[in-house]
Amino acid sequence: MNDKMVRQPQIEKATEKAEKQGLESADVSKGAIDRLNELRAQAGLAYAAYLKAQRKVATAYKERERQEVKVYKEVERQANNACDEAIGQATRVRERAEREAEEAYMKAKEKAAKVFEESVAEALEVCRETIEQAWQASTETSEKIWKIFQGDAIGKSEQ
Secondary structure, three states: OHHHHHHHHHHHHHHHHHHHHHHHHHHHHHHHHHHHHHHHHHHHHHHHHHHHHHHHHHHHHHHHHHHHHHHHHHHHHHHHHHHHHHHHHHHHHHHHHHHHHHHHHHHHHHHHHHHHHHHHHHHHHHHHHHHHHHHHHHHHHHHHHHHHHHHHHHHHHHO
C-alpha cells in the first residue's frame, strides 16, 4: 500500500500537471481561435474597404465621364454658336453685296434710260430738223419750179 500511497500523490500530481497543461493548451487554442477570428474580422473589414474603394473609383470614373460629356457638350455648343455666327456674318455680307449690286444696277439702269431718252430726243430733233429742212427745200424747189413755170408761161403768153 505504501506503493499505492506513493503513487497516488504522484498520480494526482501528474493529473494536476496534465490538467494545467490542458488548460494552457486550451488557453493557447482559445488564443489562436481569437487571433484567427480577429484576422478574419480584419480581412472582412479590408474586403469591405476594398469594395468601398472600388465603388468610389467607379463613382469617380462616372463623374469624370459626366464631366467629359459636359465639356464636350460645351465645346459643341460653342462650335455651333461660332458656326451660326459665321453663317450670319456671311449672310449679312451677301445681303450687303446684293443690295450694293442692286443699287449699282438701278443706277446703271437709270443712266441707260437717261442716255436712251437723250438719244431718242436727239434723234427726234435731228429727224424734225431734217424733215423741216426737207420741207423747206421742197417748198423752195416748188416755188422755184412755180416761178419757172410761171415765167415760162408768162414768157410764152407774151410771145
